[in-house]
Amino acid sequence: MMRWKPWHTLLAGVGIILATNAVALLGAAWNRSGEPESRIVLSERELTLPYDWGLQHENSGVALRLHWRAAREKVEPYEFPYRPLPWLNASKLRELGFDLPAPQDTAIGHRRYEKLQAREVLLVMELDGPAYQASLAQVRAWAEQQLDLAARNPGNADLQKRATRAREQLQEEEQSASRLFLVDAGREVGTLRARYPDRSRYVILRGRIKPQLNYVDHEIQAQGVVQSLSIGQVQVPEPYRDLLAPLTSRRRGVGSHGPRYSVTVAFGRRLEPWVVDASVRP
Numbered sequence: 315m316m317r318w319k320p321w322h323t324l325l326a327g328v329g330i331i332l333a334t335n336a337v338a339l340l341g342a343a344w345n346r347s348g349e350p351e352s353r354i355v356l357s358e359r360e361l362t363l364p365y366d367w368g369l370q371h372e373n374s375g376v377a378l379r380l381h382w383r384a385a386r387e388k389v390e391p392y393e394f395p396y397r398p399l400p401w402l403n404a405s406k407l408r409e410l411g412f413d414l415p416a417p418q419d420t421a422i423g424h425r426r427y428e429k430l431q432a433r434e435v436l437l438v439m440e441l442d443g444p445a446y447q448a449s450l451a452q453v454r455a456w457a458e459q460q461l462d463l464a465a466r467n468p469g470n471a472d473l474q475k476r477a478t479r480a481r482e483q484l485q486e487e488e489q490s491a492s493r494l495f496l497v498d499a500g501r502e503v504g505t506l507r508a509r510y511p512d513r514s515r516y517v518i519l520r521g522r523i524k525p526q527l528n529y530v531d532h533e534i535q536a537q538g539v540v541q542s543l544s545i546g547q548v549q550v551p552e553p554y555r556d557l558l559a560p561l562t563s564r565r566r567g568v569g570s571h572g573p574r575y576s577v578t579v580a581f582g583r584r585l586e587p588w589v590v591d592a593s594v595r596p
Contacts, residue, residue: 346588350580351503352513353590354441356380358573360494361548363561376555377547378577380587381492384540385445389456389483398528402499402538407525410435410499410538417527419534424527432524432541436585438498438506439517445495450487457484489572496540499523503585519585520544545586548579554592561594 361378384399404414411433415426440446457480464470464477494517500506503518510516522541527534550558554577561574578591 346580346582348583350513350582351507351585352517352581353578354514354517354581355576355578356441356494357576359490360441360492361577361579363558376550376558378550380494380543380546380548382439382494382496382543383449383492384496385449386452389453398526398537398539399496400530400537402523404536406499407523407536407538410501410523412525412538414525414536417534417536419527423534427525427527427536430525432522434520434522434544436500436503436506436518437496437521437540437543438500438510439519440495440497440510441515441517442493443495443497443515445497446493449491449495453484453487457481517581519581519587548577548587548589550577550589550592554589557592557594 360381362381363378364376384397387400404417407414412430414430415423417423418426460473460476460480464473467473497516498506498509506518507513510518521543523538524541525536525538528537529535530537558575573595575592575594577589579587580590581587
């Protein structure tokens with residue numbers, strides 16, 4: 315019987331690394347073969363530079379983070395994208411394959427939902443469509459209300475602060491907030507694509523949803539929360555990395571003049587993204 319020697323371990327390790335890399339390369343090639351499932355032009359509003367890029371010079375790789383939102387019931391000072399969504403109700407969650415116990419406002423009922431595992435499903439993101447326009451109209455109406463209250467009560471310091479915040483939030487919504495909104499979820503690409511045929515406005519990607527219990531209209535109900543996107547970043551290839559590099563020496567984030575760059579992103583057969591093109595504003 316042959317004795318296992320240290321160099322056997324080394325060879326086995328190298329073999330595993332090579333096999334893993336080969337599988338990854340084959341998967342990437344398959345994903346990019348044929349026509350993309352969708353192709354969309356995103357700006358700095360939806361794809362943000364990493365905060366520490368330019369500070370870690372030894373790391374030449376960079377990935378842009380996908381920034382998305384969901385419709386909200388009311389305007390709040392701070393927005394939390396990973397929150398329960400009203401349309402992800404019990405009926406929708408069952409449609410997505412979740413086996414839900416009956417909601418019970420008891421310790422046992424809450425523990426049952428805590429034990430439910432998150433599930434990977436298909437998410438539909440809409441760019442600069444009705445969802446964003448509705449959010450923009452909502453913020454404008456709220457800002458006008460706050461400004462009107464401040465104008466009628468010039469001596470009220472709290473109302474003046476709220477008016478200032480309203481102006482800032484309206485400017486943010488108009489010029490820098492993401493226009494990419496989560497609008498639907500499903501289990502089959504074909505079904506969702508038939509519902510959202512515009513491949514330059516609607517992107518289908520994968521994400522994980524977790525059910526939980528919440529109080530809605532004075533009763534306990536099941537709602538879903540998106541825990542994460544399966545792929546929430548887009549790697550930037552070297553030519554476009556050099557194009558975006560000068561932006562790191564300036565103030566980060568979208569300024570009053572709007573986004574500084576736009577990136578064309580394709581999503582392939584496996585719904586995985588890659589950068590097709592990029593441009594920077596003069």
